[in-house]
Amino acid sequence: DQQVKQNSPSLSVQEGRISILNCDYTNSMFDYFLWYKKYPAEGPTFLISISSIKDKNEDGRFTVFLNKSAKHLSLHIVPSQPGDSAVYFCAASGSRDDKIIFGKGTRLHILP
Amino acid sequence: KAGVTQTPRYLIKTRGQQVTLSCSPISGHRSVSWYQQTPGQGLQFLFEYFSETQRNKGNFPGRFSGRQFSNSRSEMNVSTLELGDSALYLCASSLPGKDGYTFGSGTRLTVV
Secondary structure, eight states: OOSEEOOOSEEEEETTSOEEEEEEEOOTTOOEEEEEEEOTTSOOEEEEEEETTOSEEEETTEEEEEETTTTEEEEEESSOOGGGOEEEEEEEESSTTSOEEEOOOEEEEEEO | OOOOEEEOSEEEEOTTOOEEEEEEOOTTOOEEEEEEEETTTEEEEEEEEETTEEEEEOSOOTTEEEEEOTTSOEEEEEOSOOGGGOEEEEEEEEOTTSSSOEEOOOEEEEEO
16 A cells, blocks of 8 residues: 555756656655665655645655645755656655655756 | 665575675654665555654565664564565665655665
8 A cells, every 4th residue: 555656766867957856645644755765775865845735836846736635745846956866765654743654756867 | 964775786696595784764753664676667665654653655475574662773684584585675764754755875685
């Protein structure tokens, strides 16, 4: 029972263009969503979050959009840079102190 | 400040043996969560400890157990190891209400 789904295992984007990573969730009790980035041989690092009272949160080149009615969120990276090549995990929680459930990840390749 | 420290980094064990993994959280963090990462499965939640008490538990068999000490350090134990337990085990610590977790670099367990 995958409560957080990332249906694209991988994505390739040209350097300088926009990268869009998508995520769907099934549990309507989730109200706090996060994105993590992971390089090989390192633990995931927190990127950006959004609570259900918002539909957009922006931090520099990273923007997360939340569509609660569709149970869908997306991460936009613009412009994409070579250092953005990594695995991106979408995650969700019932609250800021609840356990965090992760998706299976999307591997992003930024092409030169 | 020091990050989340996991020891050992690498471990090779034989089927049927048991193993103990250690996690030292960031100073002041009282919540410690454990995740298992395998190829194709993403990060699967094992359990979370807060103030020496298990607060949340994932869907893993009883062979997987954990504990937390008064200094917030946590250990995870896996008994009667199976080949399928080969994975990267990640520990994360957090403050209440703080954005997400801070992960350690993980312990790579190989069961042969």
